Amino acid sequence: MSAPTDVMVAEPQAPDPAPAAPARDERWLRAGKLAVRWIAAILGAMIIFSVLVSFQGANPLEVFADMWVSTFQRPRSLTEIFIRMAPITLAALAVVLPARAGMMNVGGEGQVIVGAVGAAGVGLAFDQTLPGGLVMVLMAVGAIVAGAAWAGIAALLRLVFNVNEAVTTLLLNFVALDLLLFLIYQPWRESAAAQPSTREVAVAAQLPTLGSTGVTVGIIVAVAAVIVLGWALTRTRWGYRLGVVGGNPEAARRAAMPVTMLLLSALLVGGALAGLAGWIELSAVELKLRPGFGTQIGYIGFLASWLARHRPLPVLVASFVLAALSVAADSLQLDSGLPASTINILTALLLVAVLGWTTMKGKKT
Amino acid sequence: MSIIIDVASGGVRGGTSILYAATGETISERAGVINLGTEGSMLAGALAAYMVSSQTGNPWLGVAVGAFAGALISSVHAVLVVKRKANQFASGLAVLFLSLGLTSLFGSSYVGKTITPFTVWDVPLLSDIPWIGPILFQQDPLVYLSYLVVPLVWFVLFRTRAGLLVRTAGERSEALTVHGFSVQRVRMAAVIAGGVLAGVGGAHLSIAYTNSWFENMVAGRGFIAVALVIFASWSPLKVFGGAYLFGAALSLGPALQARGYEINQFALHVIPFVLTLTVLAALGRRTISAAPAELKRVFENAPPDP
Numbered sequence: 215m216s217a218p219t220d221v222m223v224a225e226p227q228a229p230d231p232a233p234a235a236p237a238r239d240e241r242w243l244r245a246g247k248l249a250v251r252w253i254a255a256i257l258g259a260m261i262i263f264s265v266l267v268s269f270q271g272a273n274p275l276e277v278f279a280d281m282w283v284s285t286f287q288r289p290r291s292l293t294e295i296f297i298r299m300a301p302i303t304l305a306a307l308a309v310v311l312p313a314r315a316g317m318m319n320v321g322g323e324g325q326v327i328v329g330a331v332g333a334a335g336v337g338l339a340f341d342q343t344l345p346g347g348l349v350m351v352l353m354a355v356g357a358i359v360a361g362a363a364w365a366g367i368a369a370l371l372r373l374v375f376n377v378n379e380a381v382t383t384l385l386l387n388f389v390a391l392d393l394l395l396f397l398i399y400q401p402w403r404e405s406a407a408a409q410p411s412t413r414e415v416a417v418a419a420q421l422p423t424l425g426s427t428g429v430t431v432g433i434i435v436a437v438a439a440v441i442v443l444g445w446a447l448t449r450t451r452w453g454y455r456l457g458v459v460g461g462n463p464e465a466a467r468r469a470a471m472p473v474t475m476l477l478l479s480a481l482l483v484g485g486a487l488a489g490l491a492g493w494i495e496l497s498a499v500e501l502k503l504r505p506g507f508g509t510q511i512g513y514i515g516f517l518a519s520w521l522a523r524h525r526p527l528p529v530l531v532a533s534f535v536l537a538a539l540s541v542a543a544d545s546l547q548l549d550s551g552l553p554a555s556t557i558n559i560l561t562a563l564l565l566v567a568v569l570g571w572t573t574m575k576g577k578k579t
Numbered sequence: 580m581s582i583i584i585d586v587a588s589g590g591v592r593g594g595t596s597i598l599y600a601a602t603g604e605t606i607s608e609r610a611g612v613i614n615l616g617t618e619g620s621m622l623a624g625a626l627a628a629y630m631v632s633s634q635t636g637n638p639w640l641g642v643a644v645g646a647f648a649g650a651l652i653s654s655v656h657a658v659l660v661v662k663r664k665a666n667q668f669a670s671g672l673a674v675l676f677l678s679l680g681l682t683s684l685f686g687s688s689y690v691g692k693t694i695t696p697f698t699v700w701d702v703p704l705l706s707d708i709p710w711i712g713p714i715l716f717q718q719d720p721l722v723y724l725s726y727l728v729v730p731l732v733w734f735v736l737f738r739t740r741a742g743l744l745v746r747t748a749g750e751r752s753e754a755l756t757v758h759g760f761s762v763q764r765v766r767m768a769a770v771i772a773g774g775v776l777a778g779v780g781g782a783h784l785s786i787a788y789t790n791s792w793f794e795n796m797v798a799g800r801g802f803i804a805v806a807l808v809i810f811a812s813w814s815p816l817k818v819f820g821g822a823y824l825f826g827a828a829l830s831l832g833p834a835l836q837a838r839g840y841e842i843n844q845f846a847l848h849v850i851p852f853v854l855t856l857t858v859l860a861a862l863g864r865r866t867i868s869a870a871p872a873e874l875k876r877v878f879e880n881a882p883p884d885p
Contacts, residue, residue, distance in 0.1 A: 270684060318668050320615075375860040378878045380668055382859065384615075385806050385852050388799055392849035400843050513672060520669045553687045555794060558680030565673040566655065569665035 255567030263560050272550050280549035281542040291541060293428040297499060299537035300432035301326065301508070304491035305515025306522065306529045307443055308365075308484040312379070313524040314447060315480040316460035321368060321383025322488045323512025324390030325361045329489025330496040331394055332360025334503050337415040337496075338402065346418020353419060354493050361489015362482045364390065369481040373474055379481065387512065398503050411504035421498040432494035437530065439487060444526035456480055488512065514540070517565050536561065585834045586827050587714045592788060594826025595722050596621065596780040596797075600804035601811070601818045602729050603776025607653075608808050609736060610769030611749035611873030615671025616656040618801025619678030620649035620774040624781030626682045626689070629792040633694040641694075642721065642782045649778020650771050652678050657770035661763050667877050675801075683794045690793055697721055697787035719787045721779070728776070733815040745769050749871030777801065803851070810855050812862075812869040825851040 264274030285291055305322045312319040319325075336356035341349045368386060371377040397412075404413040421430040447453035459466045459476050466473050495508045518536050522528035543557035600617050607614050614620075628645030632638045656674045659665040697719040706716040715726075736742035747755050748765040755762050784800070785792050803825055811817035828851040832844035870878070 266681070266684060270688075320668060320672070371856065371860055377856075377859045380878065381806055381809060382856060384802055385856055388802070388852045389849055389856075392845045392852070396843055396845040396849075399845060513676075516669070516672060517676070520666070520673075553683040553794065555683035556680055558676045559684065560680070562673050562675075562677035562680060565669070566659060566677065569670050569673060570659045570663040 251571055255564070255571060259560055259563035259567060262563055266559060267550075267552065267556070270552065272552060277546065277550045277552070281545045284545035284549060285538050285542045290428060294541050295534065295537045296429045296433045298540055299533050300430070300436040300498070301491035301495045301511050302515050302518055302533040302537055303436040303529060304439055304487050304494065305511050306518035306533050307439055307515075307526065308361075308488035308491070308512075309516050309519035310522075310524045310526060310529060311443065311447075311456075311484040311487070312480045313519065314453075314460050315456045315477055316463065317372075317477065317480060318380040319365070319368075319383050319481065319484050320380050320516060321365065321386050321485075321512070322491075322515045323510065324383070324387035325364045325485045325488030326492040326495065326508050326512045326515075327387075327390040327394050328364040329357035329361035329492025330503060330508060331390075331397065331492070332356040332358075332489060333493040333496050334402070334412055334415065335360075337419050338412060341416035341419045346416060349416070349419040350421070350497065353415070353497060354490065357489040357493035357496075358486040359489070361492065362486040365481045365485020365488070366478075369478050372481075373478060394503060394507060395505060398505065402503065404502075409504070412502045414501040415497060419497065420501060421494065430494070430498040432498045435490065435494060436533075439490070440526045440530055443487075447526065452476075452479070488515070491515070514561075517561065521565060521568055535564075582834055582838065584710065584713050585837075586831050587823075588717065589830025589834060590823045590825075590827030591714060591722060592718060592826065593829045594822040594824070595718075595725050596784040596788060597800050597804050597807065597825055598725050598729065598818060598822035599780030599783060600777040600801055601807040601822055602725075602732050602815050603649075603773035603780070604804050604808045605773075605811070605813055605815050605818060606732065606736065606745060606776070607770045607773035608874055609749045609813060609871055610745045610766045611752065611871055611877070612657075612660055612766055612770050613667050613671070613805065613874060613877055614653060614656050614674075614770060614773060615668060615802065615805060616653060616674030616678070617671075617773065617777045617804050618797055618799070619675040620652045620777035621781035621784065621797045621801045621804075622675075622678045622682045622795070623648040623652045624778030625785035625796060626686045626781075626792060627778070628782030629692075629694060629785040630685075630689055632696070632786045633689060633692045636695040638695055638697050638786050641786050642779055645782030645785075646775045646778040649776070649781060650774040653774025653777065654767075654771050656774075657767045661766045661770070679795060686792055686794065692792070694786060694790065696790040719783075721783045721787050724779075728779075729815050729819060732776075736815065746871070749873050752873055777804070780804070803855075806855050806859075809870075810858055813871065821855075824854070828854075 260278070267274050267277050285295070305326055308322045308325060309319050333353040333356050337349060337353045340352060364386060365383070368379045368382040371382045372379045399410045402412045403410055421432055423430050424434070447456065455466065455471050455476055458469070458471065459473055463473060491511060492508060495511060496503070500507055514536050515533070518529060518532040521532035521535070539557050539561055543554040546552045546556050547554040600621055604614060604617050624645035627648035628641035631644040632641035652674060655677065656670055659670040660667050699717060699719055702716040702723070706712040708716070736745060744755065744760060744765050748762050748769065752762040755765065781797060784797065789796065807818060807821045807825070810821050828847060832842065832847040835842050836844070
């Protein structure tokens with residue numbers, strides 16, 4: 215469990231809004247305290263998890279050992295983590311960006327689904343006629359447009375009708391799910407005889423893997439998005455202004471900043487990133503739309519963003535951890551005979567610890 | 580004609596779990612706390628009720644334990660949000676994931692178990708009234724209980740001292756402090772009371788409506804409940820209409836299909852969500868201005884970066 219420690223180490227390096235930077239040893243002390251908290255949080259989560267699992271007659275030590283082995287020590291396990299990490303990272307960035315502007319995007323789930331629907335629509339329409347590489351790019355564009363449009367509905371409701379985006383993005387998740395199911399139960403269904411799903415997109419339009427690793431280029435897209443967003447938020451006027459709007463919209467308005475456009479851009483770009491996540495999930499993992507497509511990627515991304523406290527680089531660590539946990543979930547099912555969703559307990563406990571015991575500082579009561 | 584009665588009575592049956600949860604969420608939001616973990620409380624309530632009903636054969640005991648389980652889950656949210664000042668949306672989702680994990684762990688051995696469910700009980704005389712009888716009075720006991728509980732919650736919220744405390748915690752929490760009350764305690768109580776009702780809603784789902792347990796069976800009803808509270812502008816009585824509307828949209832598809840209409844059920848399933856969004860847009864500023872003041876703060880101050 216070295217990954218969460220990285221978040222801890224990254225902590226004191228974060229830009230501190232306090233006027234005087236704390237002295238060096240004070241910073242170490244703070245980092246030390248934070249480390250203790252993190253270790254306590256992780257241990258606590260593992261102990262609670264152990265107790266719960268043993269209620270169901272499983273031996274917690276064996277469960278952890280199996281999870282560790284199949285998550286990190288099998289030949290393809292790291293590959294699997296990186297494959298699952300890519301969409302989670304992008305879905306997390308879809309939360310990071312609006313959060314920077316003081317908005318809550320709970321709609322990653324829907325934006326991921328609609329992004330995949332957009333990609334699939336383009337892919338299914340063109341993959342028989344156009345060259346694969348071109349279809350791949352067009353699918354990405356379709357996903358970006360669809361994801362941004364979906365977030366755009368929430369943006370419209372917020373900016374024109376003054377309806378809170380946390381509520382609308384949440385509701386739009388269910389609309390997106392119904393849209394997906396509607397399409398695969400009839401219009402886009404491959405065959406009425408088989409399970410409802412679309413056909414797979416042509417091999418040429420699927421995401422290529424990196425050399426012989428089995429990892430798809432999805433992870434490159436995700437890492438690139440993290441770097442670009444990290445740069446844009448700290449080094450561009452746009453990023454700076456988003457921060458001002460998020461911190462104090464009134465001040466931003468007085469400074470004659472285009473607040474509406476800033477809020478709109480944050481949600482649209484966020485939606486586009488979630489759409490990309492849907493594209494990667496479609497063309498690297500699932501290859502076709504089916505019921506239960508991309509389940510919970512949006513929500514897991516939301517959690518990842520909170521684990522990383524809405525900072526792009528830590529998002530990479532958080533989504534690695536959550537992807538690893540999702541691989542570990544398979545081990546729970548295969549090795550220990552426990553339901554895969556049991557892993558949600560660990561995920562949730564980790565987040566509970568982070569929300570409750572590491573974010574107190576700097577918070578107005 | 581019978582289709583209207585079918586859809587309406589199906590709406591009442593299918594809407595009851597949402598009705599309980601949304602009524603509970605109304606209490607919580609009136610105190611200034613939004614709880615996306617409602618979905619989690621419903622899940623916990625559904626499983627606990629199912630387990631107990633299967634073990635003891637007593638569905639009422641199931642409801643009681645379901646209510647307790649719902650309260651337990653919501654108390655995690657209450658502690659995080661009230662005591663630790665965590666972000667309400669993030670905490671709610673964390674709590675939902677906790678409940679998803681717990682219920683799948685403890686529920687897996689109950690999939691497919693037989694239980695003693697609640698059965699439909701026709702109210703004498705009232706059930707014979709044309710139209711109204713079959714819709715409202717040929718239902719299960721938990722539906723009847725909701726006819727009492729929801730107005731009771733309205734009464735407590737708007738006509739009693741306890742309700743005044745809850746509403747003050749949501750409107751002007753300083754006033755509570757000035758008069759020597761603990762805002763934190765009032766909010767904790769309100770969130771946990773919300774969890775109790777969400778647990779009962781979950782119980783209705785598993786031991787009165789579907790009579791089954793499966794992973795993630797609540798399937799978004801808890802989120803619908805949260806949206807419904809806004810739709811109903813924080814009034815328990817308006818929640819009635821909203822919950823039944825959702826229920827009716829859910830029962831329209833099966834009712835049409837049973838009569839041989841070829842219809843893609845998802846086109847119907849989506850109606851309540853689109854309707855809610857439309858109403859929210861139409862009410863716009865008016866809805867938000869009806870919100871408890873402290874809740875508005877939660878909406879407006881989604882803190883960007885701690």
